Amino acid sequence: METPNLPDGAWIRFLRAHAALTRELSSRLEALHELTLSDFDVLVQLYYAEGRRMRRIDLARSVLLTASGITRLLDGLESCGLVAKERCESDARVAYAVLTKAGVKKIEEARESHLADVEELFGSRFSPQEREQLGELLGRLP
């Protein structure tokens, strides 16, 4: 007999919430700063990285893109002048992505409004305590 149980309510909500939130956040980010959510994500990683530079492959892994995904995303950011490509002297296979001056400026401009958006759509729905717990629970996942 078929029971109409929904054993994965949390998972479904997880999926729906992601779709709704990324759509809204991405569209705001695009409207105000002409950045994708992924663009922003990459720029922030670089912003906080040692010397504001990272190997492309490490960047890819840290934002969970494939190597080819990062190549194309950086193509865009490079042609906007936000990121520069530099070769590694000790290993000719690797290249670095480096935040340019314009890139630093961009991310500092965008960060504020984006964090406010994240806060509005995501953070503000939880108490500080809940927020911490949610972070802990989600942190078990990757």
Place this chain on the structure above:
Amino acid sequence: METPNLPDGAWIRFLRAHAALTRELSSRLEALHELTLSDFDVLVQLYYAEGRRMRRIDLARSVLLTASGITRLLDGLESCGLVAKERCESDARVAYAVLTKAGVKKIEEARESHLADVEELFGSRFSPQEREQLGELLGRLP
């Protein structure tokens, strides 16, 4: 002064977890049943719907796709014979998506392994209590 605080830890983890989980789940689903995660999502919605049919637009909204997204996704499921398209008699604008016999069979086959995968990668990381709480927290989001 720039403080290196990361005020959105939960949000970043949310994004990363989503990327990692959907990639893995989708690839398993594709390998075993030739279904996308979205395909599966749609089929499940239909499976539990009254008469195993839904207006296409309601289906779109329930899985958070756009109208055009649903058109194309259903194109695929229709050409596989898993879903059929039916017109509405009382309103010529609307069309229904109906699960076919093959569609029912498909979803019943796929459901088991997919739920096991969700359990393995997602659910099993939490106690029943945590799971419930996570569901509640995520439920505030859409």
Place this chain on the structure above:
DNA sequence: AAGCTATACTTGAGTTCGCAAGCAACTATA
């Protein structure tokens, strides 16, 4: 040093979506 194997990156092809625009049918307003 010659030959594997692994790593970093790029490129071509294909997929999955969203947005904008358009059509057709319903509804409300005048």
Place this chain on the structure above:
DNA sequence: TATAGTTGCTTGCGAACTCAAGTATAGCTT
């Protein structure tokens, strides 16, 4: 009953990815 607005659906186009395959470099292993 004309007109205007709304709703459901589809289509053209483009963006963002992934996978598979290819190139070049590095590091072993013998």
